Amino acid sequence: MSFTVALTGLNAANENLKVTSHNVANANTTGFKGSRAEFADVFANGGQGLTDRTVGSGVRLASVRQQFDQGSIEFTNKALDVAISGDGFLTFAKGDELVYSRNGALGTDRDGFVTNAQGARLQVFPASADGFDTGQLQDLRVSTADNPPRATQSIEAALNLPAQGDVPVNTPFDPSDASTFSHTTSVTAYDSLGTPRTASLYFTRTATDGEWELRTQLDGQAVGAAQTITFDSSGQIATPAGGQITLPAAPVTGGADDLNLTLDVSNITQFGGGFAVNALRQDGFATGRMTGIEITKEGIVQARFTNGQAEQLGQIALTEFANPEGLSKLGDTAWGESFTSGPAVRGVAGSGNLGTVESGALEASNVDLTKELVNMITAQRSFQANAQMITTSDQVTQTVLNIRR
Template sequence: MSFQIALSGLNAARSHLDVTAHNIANVNTAGFKSSRAMFSDVFATASNDLSSTASGSGVQVSSIQQKFSQGNVDFTNNNLDMAISGEGFFVMKGREGTVYSRAGAFSVDREGYVVNDDQQRLQVFPVSENGDFATGSLSDIRLLTTESPPQATTDVEIGINLPANAPVPAGVFDANNPSTYNHATSMTVYDSLGTPHTATVYFSKTSTDNAWEQRLFVDGTERGTTQTVTFDAATGKLATPAAGTLPPVTITGADLGTGSADMVLNFNYGESTQYGQNFGVNSLFQDGYSTGRMTGVEVDKNGVVSARFTNGQLKLLGQVALAIFSNPNGMQQMGETSWAETFSSGGPRLGQGGSSNFGLLQAGALEASNVDLTEQLVEMITAQRNFQANAQMISTSDQITQTIINMR
């Protein structure tokens, strides 16, 4: 009997060593969670045997539990790397179906999908039509391979200060003669096809107190009619137009020479003033932009993924979905630092970073293995001593058996 008991001890010590070796081997595996071997004693007694003199029958490995404690967050130079600080798991879809992982080393495949090293696709909550995220469904996240479409300029906001003591220019207005106007400012505007055009606005003081004429030139050609803006003599603020916006100026696409749709420009001077002696441009804004190519991807702490384009635009691509489980230790290990749900783990609860206990996302970083190397080396020594002690027990039992056999 002692042979079998000691043999069970050897097997248990070997399992202990196997688990410890697995932990040590994965000390540098991103998102890896260490394990520990759990043991229980074995008694070969009938259920109605109440004797307190029964000896045990050895030991068995009752389970191998994983420790889902937080690993250190190491920063990298890859914007697609993501680390979770919290209890959540990334949701991945691949050949084996849906799996869950803490390893956030992602890249882009040839079709533009965000994948891990096992070509499993990262799942996100897609962007709905109103700009929110559809948290009731999941989709593969795919980086845009097309250009960002242009937007024609429609609204122009000009915040300037016109000097109150400016003289009235002499002569007929001539854009090529600075003495026929007081001041000018320029900006770039865009037609419906994203072609840039230079818009220059000229300002001329009139003989009427606190009144200025405004003229618009686009690509060197005057557009629309001369408009008048006036300022309050007491406050210096804009008096007319009352709402700050002049009548729109329409430029036909044929005149622009690009085949674009007609351009309609609305100029708002609501923040303009007539103060002091100096001309100044305090703000100049127009809402158009040209086509753009994607230059990078940004991920915020809540998992919102945005594509950044050369035209200065950001486009929402989705929000990284995170999953948590009531019993993570019940999940089935699938290799490649991933797990699958089981009956014991319960079903996943899906959410986004920054909510409940799903955790926060850190872009440009990876969660390191949570293996404590010092602790594992101590475990290795302990398992080694246990193995040696059980081997010695077998040797002792053998000597006793040999003594009995040699009795005459």
């Protein structure tokens, strides 16, 4: 019987060495989670003798338990590399199956889909009017198409017109003759095709205190008639009410739609001092080409464009399980849902128990090489000791066989 008991010890030590060698082999595998061999003693039951039931029959491998401790975060400065700081898994679609991983080394395929090294597509919550639709998943796709332009609709002027000043001596108004107006400023606006247009504002003081005439020109062409603006005794805009001036449609060349502009003059003041432009803003922009991808700690993926705009492509879907140690091991640092793990619970980074997303970083293997090498020595000594037990049992048996009557 001692042969059998020692043999179970040899098998257990060998299994321990296999688990340890697997951990050591993956010490540099991104997102890898080390395992631990767990053993249990064996006692005979049923028709065995009393000695077998009290002394025991050896050892067996009870479980190889996955260790989901946090690995160190290593920054790579590659925009599509992501690491999870805290609990949760990245969600991937591999054909019709969803798989889960902590390996966030990502890239794009020929069609622009964001995938891992095995071609599984990263899953995100799609953007919606209210933010993101967390009720459905979709593949994250990065498009190289241009960001479409938007025609200017509003021009906001924040400036000061001097309370003291002379009325222009020459009339009528002529944009090429500075003596026919008091002050001017301009801003670049955009038509529906993204073509830049110069919108110029001309301010002319009238003979009435606190009253000015505002004229607008687009690429040198007048847009409507002069608009009258007045100020109260505190230097704040009095008319038009609300500080909004709606201009008539301005035709443009090149096949673009007419520009329908609204002037926001609510932040124009008439204080003492000189003419000063504090801000001149408009809400249109030209066509933009993508310059890069940005991922926030909440997992929001944004594309940045040369026109200063950012387009939200989706929010990375993280998944957690009641018992992650019960996940099915699929290889390639991926796991699958199982009955033991419990159902998948999805959410966004930073919500509930889910961790945050680190962009431009990867999670290293959580294997502690020093600990594994010590465990290797321990398993080796255990193997040697059990082999010695077999040798000793063999010697005892040989001695019995050599007894002469």
